Amino acid sequence: MKRLDPFLMALICAIVLASVLPCRGEMQHILQQVVTVLITLMFFFQGAKLERHAIIESVRDWRLQGTVLLCTFALFPLLGIGLHLLFRNLFPNALFGEDLWAGILFLCCLPSTVQSSIALTSIARGNVPAAICAATVSNIAGIALTPLLTGIVLGHVGAGHSPLESVLDVAKELLLPFILGQILQKWIGPIVKRHKFLISFTDRGSIVVVVYTAFSSAVVEGIWHRVSPLHLLEVALLDSFMLALVLVASHFMGKGMNQSTENSIALQFCGSKKSLASGVPMASVIFPSASVGIIVLPLMIYHQIQLFTCTLLARHYGKRIGLETHSKPHS
Template identity: 50%
Template sequence: MTRLRLILDPFLILLIGMVLLASFLPARGEGARVAEAAADAGIVLLFFLHGAKLSREAIWGGAKAWKLHLATLGTTFLVFPLLGLGAQMLPVIPEDMRAGLLFLTLLPSTVQSSIAFTAIARGNVAAAVVSASFSNLLGILLTPLLVAMLMQRGGSGGMISLSSAEGIVGQLLLPFIAGHLLRPWIGGFVERHKTLLSRVDRTSILLVVYSAFSAAVVEGLWQKVSEEELAILALLCALLLALVLIFTWGLGRLIGLSREDAIVLQFCGSKKSLASGVPIAGVLFPASAVGPIILPVMLFHQIQLIACALLARHYAERSSGE
């Protein structure tokens, strides 16, 4: 049942629902301003909760298994962006979708699904918790910095403006720090109400997706993107994931990781966070540009769930046979 839920991912169905709702009933005028304000509030709440959920032990623990964590971070924030830059040379999809593909490669790793897949594959779950959490923590700073460094060309978002920098601090960094500092008082509540808070997280993301796609639809998104281009984008996302999965498998062997730690490298190093990517895009890019930017992130999210669920099951079966 767990594997089936990971593959089907009910949250993706809700995301598709938000895209369809925005496509047929986009927010306009005052409604668009209300939707954008609600999305901004959701981003602040989401990162506040992320800060409250991350224990100090996980932060300090990131420095211990340095070989594994450096390999994971290097894959996430160096190898992936290099592949993203390579994808920019393939003029088979529109420029804004190529920008979204590059943005995808600049995101941190996921947390929940990386840990879940590691557990299914019988890897080092404790190391996965640390590695994925550390990646998300650094991503708050590294992703906007990489966007500023690599997405400077005309249609790719430009350098981070003063207002974007203020958004990073005000909507991402300060809420995260505030949540973490308040963890001694609210940490117990957060732990006891994980299901409720997970729904708050997901509702925040859904608000951002609806607001972003509403603005993009009003600007004529679906008149600019064909079914063929969407299919090509999905193939590029699948190819990108396959390359990273092969790379992390080889890297784990090259640096002599144990089987359990190599599984952590593969699952944490190959994943990209929809939960972080959508709100970060909402802060960094103009509202009308966010829709095409997060489209590759949404496609990659589902592809990585299906591929990694199958891979985790394969590792589990091999472990049982040994």
């Protein structure tokens, strides 16, 4: 059984600390400024780290890459909207309130993960280069598509922002540092590659600080009076249901396009993931600080569910493909 990963444990500790000792007043304002700087640095290093040829290579298998984007930015949002309409209209008193529904819908608009999509595709003996390309393109496209889709799906974004305003805000705070990192890649890239652990620690540390700051604001606004343990369980069940539906749908999409087993695996894992690393910074840009804590709760729960479920699935695929390989007669 897969245990909680250290990163998720750090996020849980940040939530507990914010619940017991939330930052307030001037300290909260200072931390929000620190968060802005950390997020800018995180996307700058991402730009410096990403090789340009990976972006160019990603457009070769356009059917596979397009289907991953379709799952991530069309199937998920439509699924979220459908479930929201179903429960709000047929079962108006069921499940949680609109704040958590906003978090579910925001989750549906996020790009795929990078590290876990690649790692799980590798464990499953799928097409790893295709997974690298798909995850990369998804994250680059998400900088523009996530705030736009969030505005469309929610009907409003943040404190009265239009979808276009949200795209501009995300572009200013996330895309510009990323582009600057690409421009300076020749000089910064080798440093990033030599200090991978330090950069990874900086990235994850940034997200932990964002989560602590967001939940501090949410605690001050009374988040734990609005969200009960039962609500968290309901979110977990809904997250699990969405993940299961997309895993099944992406599996049959691969079969319908006559993709190879390796390509189908890459499609399934890249198309079903949602990025915590991109989602938390984007939420802090798109939504008011007091709303970020409750908005990212469904995403944090989904993050652990997707890791646990897809690790089991990847191991199953790896064993099955291994048996198929050994059963083939040698020439």
